[in-house]
Amino acid sequence: MNRKHTIAILVNDHPGVLQRVSGLFGRRGFNIESITVGASEEPGLSRMVIVAGGDDHTLEQIQKQLYKIIDVIKVIDVGSSPMVARELGLIKINAEPAARPEILGIVETFRASVVDIGANSMIVQAVGDSDKLDAMVELLKPYGIRELSRTGVTAMIRGGR
């Protein structure tokens, strides 16, 4: 059964590691939906969070193949446990002064914020899970989205684990 998987990968912060990991996904027929990379809790190690679609058998194979990369330290199937998953989105929309109050209403409802205002545009910054961002983008569409940039999901398992 095809579903969305969220995998966190702890890797050595070496050149080429991102290429090794993303290349593996492509070769094994696993489509990457989003990928985020950044520092981890340990100096010298980076944490990648990859959201990808595929069946469970492929996911298992991918995890095993990931472990074969020498620079991969740990692979965590975050999505199999209760998790916190967040992404950040920046949305530049048309915003003539007359439309602004309405837009601000939407922004407030989603606990998003306005981070830039131009003569006839605004940049809205939203943080949340992907569904929340999807919904917000949907509501802002009628005003005219000029640019959309989403970071992709970063995630963690809840609680002490």
Place this chain on the structure above:
Amino acid sequence: MSAQSATLKSKEELIEKWSKPEVITGSEMLLRSLLLEGVDCVFGYPGGAVLFIYDAMYGFSDFNHLLTRHEQGAIHAADGYARSTGKVGVCIATSGPGATNLVTGIATAYMDSVPLVVITGNVATSLIGTDAFQEADIVGITMPITKHSYLVRDVNDLPRVIHEAFHIANTGRKGPVLIDIPKDVSAAKALFQPAKEVHLRGYNPTVQPNRNQVDKMIRAIEEAERPILLVGGGAIYSGAHEELYEFVTKTQIPITTTLLGLGAFPTGHELHMGFPGMHGTWTANTAIQNADLLINIGARFDDRVTGKLSGFAPMAKIVHIDIDPAEIGKNVPTEIPIVGDVKAVLQVAVALAKRADKADVWRAQIQAWKASKPFKYADSETELKPQWVVSMIHETTKGEAIVTTDVGQHQMWAAQYYPFNQPRSLVTSGGLGTMGFGFPSAIGAQMGNPDRTVVSINGDGGMQMCAQELAVCAINNIPVKVAILNNQVLGMVRQWQELIYDNRYSHIDLAGSPDFVKLAEAYGVKGFRATNKEEARRAWEEALKHPGPAVVEFVVRKEENVFPMVPQGSTIDQMLMGDSE
């Protein structure tokens, strides 16, 4: 005795000399590090980006380098050396085209889990990324076909990188490791401190098996009525042939060894069923399809072995022993996975195993199958049959040669008609199926085994993909015996075009090939030609007696096909038997 201790002492002195901490160039570090890893022969080809490395070799008599005539020849030779000795094979090439010429050889080694350390030069670090002359991103190009790779940017990292590369290449599931060294790094000087330890947090292969899993396998054996072992190259690579022999004789379970597993167990043994798969024995394939327990030991359920996956071993409970967890369950759902080194697993298993007592009827059945369906071909008194040639080679080498093959019909005939009894005796490209591999790999095998007879069985197609290495044999008097089964056609392609593509023979005619005797002689290698049995035996025996390299061209029947054959997409019991019916 005194002579031996004298050599031992000089070896220690050499090690002391090589490991002396002093300020030297990256190139000298490389050579010394290789020597300290126990490398006794490197195959390579110089060029601009490795000039410093080759300059360091000049006058350095401790270091043994064999100059091939093409980088592909160098890496296949290193591969043949590694497969036949169990040691890491090493090759060197320059940047750009030198490096890309290694790609086929790297992929060949990767598919068959062969430990290689592949050293390439690159342009100077200041030029990387500028599309400089002879620049290629070889680390990027080879990422999917190496176990690991390094681009060394700091000369101080070299000793550690080389030490890690050897460790990674020859432990766990073995494989090729690439080290790319920019020209300025090989020129830079630094204090050489040999690396002694390896710290790789992300690399800890599981060697010892989980005892509970082994117990489950032992119980499964006790209950099985129709058990079989499917043994692959992993048994040879882990040096487990003795443990395997003990395990089989103790449990009395019939065994089939894959193409890469041939030699892990004596082919003539009554429990041995030959090799399975597309051109395997009727008995092995039929046994797999009827087994109620299949224990895979270091094989990877390759499609040439399994045939149609959904119909493979339909009644069998599957046990899979492999050092690489990613192989378990990849192709075939597995009830009892055992992650570990084959040798370590079998050592545990041998102590616990008992005779498979419920399998007497099965064993008798297998004996009957073996007797009724051996490999068979219709011999001829007028034409030379390739199968006969292989049998003759087997007979005249008493079955004790190291045999390397190329890829195609002759490869299958070599596997069928040269029964292997010792591990590391068959050197063949199984996974990638690389034409051009057979002959240069024999050069490496001979370098690693100077006292053994090394025979290279080739077709007329593959021989022309690396024939230039005849020069290396001639100049260095490497006494490889090259057999060319010349059917004047790309035989395996012809066979498929005949059987599957309705006799539409498309671009398979190799007319216009050189006179192989003259070709050999042009390089200074002794050449023979045989067109009938009498000539064949005489020429071959003369070639064997000749102290140097020799080429024997056997002109064989063009229309001969390899049987049995499982057409692609069929289950492995759907065998075309051809002449062997």
